[in-house]
Amino acid sequence: MQLLLDLGNSRLKAVLYQNGQFQQLAFDSVAGLLKLPVTAAYLSSVATEQKTTELLQGLQAASFPTTQLHTEASAFGLINSYVEPQRLGVDRWLAMLGAYRSYPAARQLIVDAGTAVTFDWLEENRHLGGWILPGLQLQQQALLAQTARIHKAQQLMPNLAPGCSTSAGVENGALAAIIGAIRLGWQTTPAQQLLLTGGDAELLKSYLPDLPVLVDPFLLFKGIAQYIDN
Numbered sequence: 357m358q359l360l361l362d363l364g365n366s367r368l369k370a371v372l373y374q375n376g377q378f379q380q381l382a383f384d385s386v387a388g389l390l391k392l393p394v395t396a397a398y399l400s401s402v403a404t405e406q407k408t409t410e411l412l413q414g415l416q417a418a419s420f421p422t423t424q425l426h427t428e429a430s431a432f433g434l435i436n437s438y439v440e441p442q443r444l445g446v447d448r449w450l451a452m453l454g455a456y457r458s459y460p461a462a463r464q465l466i467v468d469a470g471t472a473v474t475f476d477w478l479e480e481n482r483h484l485g486g487w488i489l490p491g492l493q494l495q496q497q498a499l500l501a502q503t504a505r506i507h508k509a510q511q512l513m514p515n516l517a518p519g520c521s522t523s524a525g526v527e528n529g530a531l532a533a534i535i536g537a538i539r540l541g542w543q544t545t546p547a548q549q550l551l552l553t554g555g556d557a558e559l560l561k562s563y564l565p566d567l568p569v570l571v572d573p574f575l576l577f578k579g580i581a582q583y584i585d586n
């Protein structure tokens with residue numbers, strides 16, 4: 357059994373991997389992970405050096421070793437399109453590896469909706485490139501921080517209706533930007549399948565009923581599993 361870790365810009369996610377199965381872990385702190393009966397841990401981090409080092413140091417007290425994974429120019433037959441391959445976020449690299457391993461399709465569009473929303477097009481074993489947008493929360497935070505009169509009085513459920521308050525306008529606008537970008541991406545660089553992952557995947561899916569959407573919360577972890585099983 358292995359422990360798979362995804363340190364994002366907002367939070368840490370942990371998953372247990374055993375016999376090809378993934379199980380999301382609920383935990384309060386890194387200390388809660390130290391006593392797990394695992395043989396090894398694998399880390400994907402897009403957070404700062406400092407946060408990454410802190411996590412790795414916290415894990416040194418564990419009985420199992422931790423390996424940090426990094427983006428590569430190519431691995432397991434998958435080819436990174438970046439001019440400077442190592443600059444592609446390791447979360448994107450791993451999600452693509454997961455998609456490549458689990459969902460064969462001539463062309464797929466992978467959208468990871470977290471702090472940022474990333475788009476990556478995969479054509480068989482080749483990354484075509486992607487887009488990076490601010491996520492649902494980050495868009496709203498940017499507006500609040502950079503304008504004098506945009507305040508958020510309440511947290512609503514975002515939808516695509518015209519908003520009748522600042523809060524609704526900002527929330528619905530953020531959702532519209534992401535749904536609009538997905539539809540535009542789907543039009544300009546068509547694919548057979550739209551793979552959604554990240555904290556906002558289910559919300560986005562509900563606004564894309566006409567597209568062949570598949571939600572997989574474990575996509576990045578399936579990419580990590582590629583490194584374990586090979």
Ligand SMILES: Nc1ncnc2c1ncn2[C@@H]1O[C@H](COP(=O)(O)OP(=O)(O)OP(=O)(O)O)[C@@H](O)[C@H]1O
Pocket residue numbers: 363364365366367368402469470471472491492493553554555556
């Ligand atoms: N329990 C939760 N905690 C935080 N955000 C959540 C939660 N459930 C759903 N969300 C939604 O998920 C989004 C964050 O996505 P996710 O958790 O995939 O990313 P993250 O860990 O915050 O950052 P990163 O993309 O860097 O991994 C937020 O926009 C929020 O709307």
Ligand SMILES: CC(C)(CO)[C@@H](O)C(=O)NCCC(=O)O
Pocket residue numbers: 364365402443444445446447448470472473474488
């Ligand atoms: C875009 C994010 C923040 C998404 O988590 C991450 O993948 C990242 O920091 N990437 C580095 C920049 C890039 O992928 O081009």
Ligand SMILES: [K+]
Pocket residue numbers: 364447468470471554
């Ligand atoms: K992420």
